[in-house]
Amino acid sequence: MLRKSLLTIAMLSSAFSMTAQAETTEVNIYSYRQPFLIEPLLKAFSEETGIKTNVVFAKKGLLERLEHEGANSPADILLTSDIGPLSDAVAKGLFAPFNSEIVNKNVPEQFRDPEGRWVGLTSRARLVYASKERVKEGEISSYADLADPKWRGKICTRSGKHTYNLSLIGSVIAHDGEEKAESWLRAVKDNLARKPQGNDRAQVKAIKEGVCDLALGNSYYFGKMLTNEKEPEQKEWAASVNLIFPDQEGRGAHMNISGAGIAKNAPHPEAAQKLIEFLTEQQAQQYYADANFEFPVRPGTPKSDLVKQYMGDFKGDTINLQRVAEQRAAAAKLVDKVGFDN
Template identity: 45%
Template structure:
């Protein structure tokens, strides 16, 4: 049976359960994981059916309950991993291959989800208007020297909520509120758009720096319209004053129902293998989670950094409090 890509919505018909297959609900667009699916099926003969569920994944899994055809979920952020776990629709996977490949900080402390790739939350800086070494820490973004020079997407977006949760873990509530207020006072304009829109604003002269995920650089360089934006900036890796550079993840988890558990576990183990790690990271311009797997040439060109060693479980647990602080200071207002 050939792999099948299904673009499905919340109320779509369930996928058929056939022998030797794995059913995946994915937040990540099918074309971004298709090379992995093809490689896995070629190696094992197991078909993989992928349903792209952009919204309502938790609600869908809850509604389907024990009858859900889904074996695995693939997500694009620790916030979504946390939401799926909190909904009680996952099961723990105790597997030596997974725990040996994935560092403790990059998997759930109860082994209900596992990171597959990482991306850094970095600063895009204008090539001419920002000097080398001018951006060193996340704390520094609240310094008045940046007044009117920062662009960002909404801080209620999952990526910025995760960054704020990490700041909260490092500094506590009082300092986090002060930091949010300081960054807000330095904004060149009201938060809007996505990470790439902020780079466009830098290119247009509306601001000098912005927060963004590393992989957007790769996406912009491959886009004829956006290439000029990307070439106007460079990536800078800030750190926390007492830590490293904040990273987020794409990840996987096994559903509580998992009708094809053995085949699903084979896919999970495949995804943390050297070749799959290389393919997945290169396809998405991200960093492999497994030690010893080389970055793509493009990603390596952005330079080295020291990832923060905070557990992503801790960051996920602090998300609700971080979002509350963001809304308390009316960051986007």
């Protein structure tokens, strides 16, 4: 009887070991982030851990795919380029909370969901691009200044409904309340030089061409324009502007992230957590900084040389981004209410 029990235990232990091994031998990734940013890191991760990585890259639709697949989804991780999809995944119940001492050590609290459902991997600032020729030093120093009537007909931006702008507006709501945010957004709308259009780089081009004097844009686009050998005219766009990090005497520049979450029905949750931990370590953080001119979330990781030269140190808003994300729906309603994109 004892022999039979021991044999049963041995068989169960063996089965458990095989299951655990299967769970950690591969990881499936849905990625909104571009291949050049991810593939070298995944290769390094596989070489270090022996875990195979399988990736689906797409510019849109991955969140909907994850939701549609439900319990049958093969996805372990969703990688995003903004807080928006992370927040949407939380709202739809698509992420499984996880707790990692490594992640908690490497990533500041402001870039982690309080309930462990997502984590930031890189950060960027939503700054103001200002014409070197037409905007004097000190003329604008805050997001509130964008509402000043002196800038009537002189501001360019992409759609207010774009996720980058929704996050910025959401941060204004989180800090100042919806009523003040509406007044601010309405005044900024009155100052627009043209109907919101294009991407962030298109706004800098508009400044170079004299269409406007100020524009909202993410910080890393400056580096991408300044080093663009395929379209060298973008170097001229970048050279025509100064970078203004708003609210340095107040709450600091609005920060956003690229990030990741583990799928609720992940087939390989252990491997997924290992990958996320790897992406918060020094090697991966340094690669992100050098390859895409983003800011590392891991304290102590050096910024790229270009970023250090043109952006230096600045004060970033430390509000937890989940609080900002929770205001994105209200932000979208304000965009419609004031007719921002009309």
